[in-house]
Amino acid sequence: METATEVTRLAPEDLDGAARVAVDAMPMPGELPERRFERVRRRLAAGCATDPEGVWVAREEGRIAGFAMALTSDGLWVLAQLFVDPATQGRGLGRALLTRALRSAAGARGALITASADPRAIRLYGGAGFAPRPALSAHGPVDRRALPALELVRDGDVDDVERTAAIDRAVRGGARTRHIAQLVATGDRLYLARGGRGYAVGTPQGRVATLAAVDEEAARALLWRVLADVPADGNATVHGLTATQAWAFDVALCAGLALAPGGPLFTRGRVGPLTPFLPSGAYS
Numbered sequence: 711m712e713t714a715t716e717v718t719r720l721a722p723e724d725l726d727g728a729a730r731v732a733v734d735a736m737p738m739p740g741e742l743p744e745r746r747f748e749r750v751r752r753r754l755a756a757g758c759a760t761d762p763e764g765v766w767v768a769r770e771e772g773r774i775a776g777f778a779m780a781l782t783s784d785g786l787w788v789l790a791q792l793f794v795d796p797a798t799q800g801r802g803l804g805r806a807l808l809t810r811a812l813r814s815a816a817g818a819r820g821a822l823i824t825a826s827a828d829p830r831a832i833r834l835y836g837g838a839g840f841a842p843r844p845a846l847s848a849h850g851p852v853d854r855r856a857l858p859a860l861e862l863v864r865d866g867d868v869d870d871v872e873r874t875a876a877i878d879r880a881v882r883g884g885a886r887t888r889h890i891a892q893l894v895a896t897g898d899r900l901y902l903a904r905g906g907r908g909y910a911v912g913t914p915q916g917r918v919a920t921l922a923a924v925d926e927e928a929a930r931a932l933l934w935r936v937l938a939d940v941p942a943d944g945n946a947t948v949h950g951l952t953a954t955q956a957w958a959f960d961v962a963l964c965a966g967l968a969l970a971p972g973g974p975l976f977t978r979g980r981v982g983p984l985t986p987f988l989p990s991g992a993y994s
């Protein structure tokens with residue numbers, strides 16, 4: 711039987727349905743579903759306000775069955791979220807949503823996607839002209855005996871967010887201060903390498919939310935600093951260890967984390983050297 715599918719801009723009344731799809735399509739181990747629902751909903755609401763051309767929902771028989779959110783900042787387009795309800799996956803909705811979201815990439819210098827390892831996602835991004843950078847992910851408790859001295863790094867706060875712009879322009883090819891500010895405002899921790907050499911963001915649950923630095927010594931110190939704050943009874947998570955992040959691979963090995971293939975980083979157009987760099991899932 712034919713089902714009626716439509717893709718439209720995401721409206722405020724769609725926020726709950728879309729956030730529910732994200733929770734169902736990709737449960738996050740270590741994060742309560744209600745907490746994840748609120749986090750996705752808040753990010754979607756922010757995305758609708760700043761990037762209305764980038765946020766789309768798909769409906770099947772009137773029910774929200776998927777959404778895409780793309781955010782553009784300082785000339786870099788990022789696919790922040792793409793989810794299709796498990797009951798309707800594999801029927802072309804992901805492709806339809808990505809096609810709409812990519813319209814907002816028309817004027818961007820470059821584009822980044824931190825992909826999941828889902829073969830459907832990888833196929834979609836490859837088909838849209840993105841080049842893959844395969845990546846490892848690291849996970850597990852931190853061996854604290856390996857922690858080095860960390861004088862190079864200090865804790866930051868919301869007043870330091872503007873300092874991330876120059877570092878991101880040099881490393882990613884574009885700043886994302888509005889997104890870093892949002893992470894810090896919602897409880898993530900900001901760390902700065904002295905002398906403007908880099909910064910990192912860590913979540914209270916022990917995930918490296920992102921890291922960018924102008925040299926590897928600063929990058930190593932920042933990564934160790936985030937790992938030092940992983941709860942003693944919790945696990946660290948580090949995504950996006952591409953081939954050019956050998957410095958992060960070394961730190962992950964020394965810290966005793968388990969490394970395994972993860973979702974690739976995809977790039978299109980003009981982006982920065984992307985090293986030393988660990989991408990943010992939502993804000994690459």
Ligand SMILES: CC(C)(COP(=O)(O)OP(=O)(O)OC[C@H]1O[C@@H](n2cnc3c(N)ncnc32)[C@H](O)[C@@H]1OP(=O)(O)O)[C@@H](O)C(=O)NCCC(=O)NCCS
Nearest residue numbers: 735793794799800801802803804805825826828829830831
């Ligand atoms: C990834 C996701 C958004 C794709 O949406 P979807 O509606 O399921 O995918 P589509 O039906 O549009 O198919 C996408 C492509 O994958 C192909 N495909 C479908 N099933 C597949 C499978 N099991 N293995 C490999 N490719 C598959 C399709 O043929 C299509 O390629 P084509 O257009 O070149 O033929 C969706 O599956 C999802 O939400 N997955 C879980 C969350 C996730 O990983 N999101 C991505 C975050 S980066």
